[in-house]
Amino acid sequence: MAEMGSKGVTAGKIASNVQKKLTRAQEKVLQKLGKADETKDEQFEQCVQNFNKQLTEGTRLQKDLRTYLASVKAMHEASKKLNECLQEVYEPDWPGRDEANKIAENNDLLWMDYHQKLVDQALLTMDTYLGQFPDIKSRIAKRGRKLVDYDSARHHYESLQTAKKKDEAKIAKPVSLLEKAAPQWCQGKLQAHLVAQTNLLRNQAEEELIKAQKVFEEMNVDLQEELPSLWNSRVGFYVNTFQSIAGLEENFHKEMSKLNQNLNDVLVSLEKQHGSNTFTVKAQPSENAPAKGNKSPSPPDGSPAATPEIRVNHEPEPAGGATPGAALPKSPSQSSLPAVVVETFPATVNGTVEGGSGAGRLDLPPGFMFKVQAQHDYTATDTDELQLKAGDVVLVIPFQNPEEQDEGWLMGVKESDWNQHKELEKYRGVFPENFTERVP
Numbered sequence: 001m002a003e004m005g006s007k008g009v010t011a012g013k014i015a016s017n018v019q020k021k022l023t024r025a026q027e028k029v030l031q032k033l034g035k036a037d038e039t040k041d042e043q044f045e046q047c048v049q050n051f052n053k054q055l056t057e058g059t060r061l062q063k064d065l066r067t068y069l070a071s072v073k074a075m076h077e078a079s080k081k082l083n084e085c086l087q088e089v090y091e092p093d094w095p096g097r098d099e100a101n102k103i104a105e106n107n108d109l110l111w112m113d114y115h116q117k118l119v120d121q122a123l124l125t126m127d128t129y130l131g132q133f134p135d136i137k138s139r140i141a142k143r144g145r146k147l148v149d150y151d152s153a154r155h156h157y158e159s160l161q162t163a164k165k166k167d168e169a170k171i172a173k174p175v176s177l178l179e180k181a182a183p184q185w186c187q188g189k190l191q192a193h194l195v196a197q198t199n200l201l202r203n204q205a206e207e208e209l210i211k212a213q214k215v216f217e218e219m220n221v222d223l224q225e226e227l228p229s230l231w232n233s234r235v236g237f238y239v240n241t242f243q244s245i246a247g248l249e250e251n252f253h254k255e256m257s258k259l260n261q262n263l264n265d266v267l268v269s270l271e272k273q274h275g276s277n278t279f280t281v282k283a284q285p286s287e288n289a290p291a292k293g294n295k296s297p298s299p300p301d302g303s304p305a306a307t308p309e310i311r312v313n314h315e316p317e318p319a320g321g322a323t324p325g326a327a328l329p330k331s332p333s334q335s336s337l338p339a340v341v342v343e344t345f346p347a348t349v350n351g352t353v354e355g356g357s358g359a360g361r362l363d364l365p366p367g368f369m370f371k372v373q374a375q376h377d378y379t380a381t382d383t384d385e386l387q388l389k390a391g392d393v394v395l396v397i398p399f400q401n402p403e404e405q406d407e408g409w410l411m412g413v414k415e416s417d418w419n420q421h422k423e424l425e426k427y428r429g430v431f432p433e434n435f436t437e438r439v440p
Contacts, residue, residue: 024148030155039151044220047227048140054234055133061241062126068245069118076111083107095273096266103263110259114252121244129237136226143223146216153209160202365413365424367397372410372436386414386429393439394431397424408433 083104090097371393378388386394393415399405409430417427 023152024145039147041220044224044227047224047231050231051133051136051140051227054231055130055137057234058126058130058133061238062123062130065123065126065245069115069123072111072115072118076108076115079111080108094270096269099266100263103259103266107256107259110252110255114248117248118245121248122241125237125241125244132230136223136230139219139223143216143219146212146219150209150212150216153205153212157202157205157209160198160205365395365397365418365428369396369398371395371415371439372412372433373439374431374436376435378431378435380429384429386412386431388414388431388435392416394436397428406430410436 087101087104090100374388374390374392374394376388376390378386380387388394394410394412395415395418396410396412399411405411410433411428411430413424413428418424421427
């Protein structure tokens with residue numbers, strides 16, 4: 001019995017909810033068709049617009065903050081790997097090894113501390129701020145439904161009020177067939193019964209109107225107070241959030257700057273103790289870096305560029321200062337290094353001076369000029385570029401349209417692709433000259 005009673009209550013509640021949805025749907029249709037007036041509150045509608053704007057801005061800020069944190073974490077990993085590389089190449093007998101390792105440990109701790117403080121002082125605060133929006137959004141939607149219920153109850157009561165006037169007219173002059181067919185003595189009772197029934201319906205409608213109005217006004221009053229307060233709180237929240245981020249970032253860079261200075265001091269000490277060693281000097285790209293469109297690729301620091309061939313001669317300079325070529329000037333930091341003599345030679349291919357055509361040679365592409373070898377990896381950024389790995393040999397050919405050639409860029413096909421496919425259209429491409437060196 002208890003189970004049946006429970007099911008009966010559940011079924012009754014479901015039926016009541018279904019009836020409410022139908023009544024609301026009918027009321028909205030009548031309002032859209034202009035057959036029923038709708039209660040309007042322009043001040044509240046403005047508050048709702050502000051709420052939606054505030055929610056959109058807060059959600060975007062949360063997303064961008066999470067992206068920033070992901071970038072900090074990625075930078076931390078990159079910095080950690082770079083320091084691990086330094087520890088690996090730092091030989092045990094070099095001075096300052098322990099100091100360099102300690103600096104690397106502190107660097108790792110500093111990144112971890114910075115990330116955690118950003119989470120605690122910015123992201124968690126952001127999550128708490130946005131956590132209040134779902135409940136308020138739900139209450140705004142519920143207020144809208146209760147407003148429709150109130151309008152529906154009001155319209156129902158007003159329709160019964162109109163019917164009351166018609167009933168009063170019936171008492172004075174019976175018009176229904178039932179009343180006309182009834183004996184004279186019972187017509188009064190019928191009229192009284194109809195009036196009593198109408199009064200009962202009207203009383204019920206009035207009670208429902210009062211109840212609907214009370215529920216709506218309670219929710220409306222609460223939201224009228226909360227929404228403006230929430231809207232005004234945004235200024236203080238934005239100020240605190242960005243002040244926290246700015247302060248944390250400032251302190252992080254100060255501490256990181258100290259670590260970098262300490263590492264620099266260690267490396268300067270290493271340089272001083274090994275300053276008498278001989279290092280190979282190689283030419284660097286000129287300031288007019290080759291450009292293709294808006295790109296200016298340059299090889300990694302200390303890498304050879306595509307310049308005239310350079311030979312380093314460690315033999316003493318001939319008497320009288322005469323040298324077979326142009327000598328590179330020595331900087332003060334290189335005063336202990338042997339003289340560096342630079343000799344330039346034209347590039348040759350199989351004993352032929354550069355510029356000779358390869359036309360007519362079946363084993364080389366038409367127009368072949370010379371070979372180069374990639375000294376560094378190059379990642380292609382356009383479909384017309386060659387992807388190079390250090391050690392790749394490229395057969396250089398002329399541009400079909402010389403006007404399309406940008407300064408510092410060459411056209412060619414990788415030797416491996418040419419030997420395998422003997423096809424230019426699909427495998428040729430451009431590449432930065434200063435990532436390569438000419439080879440015989």
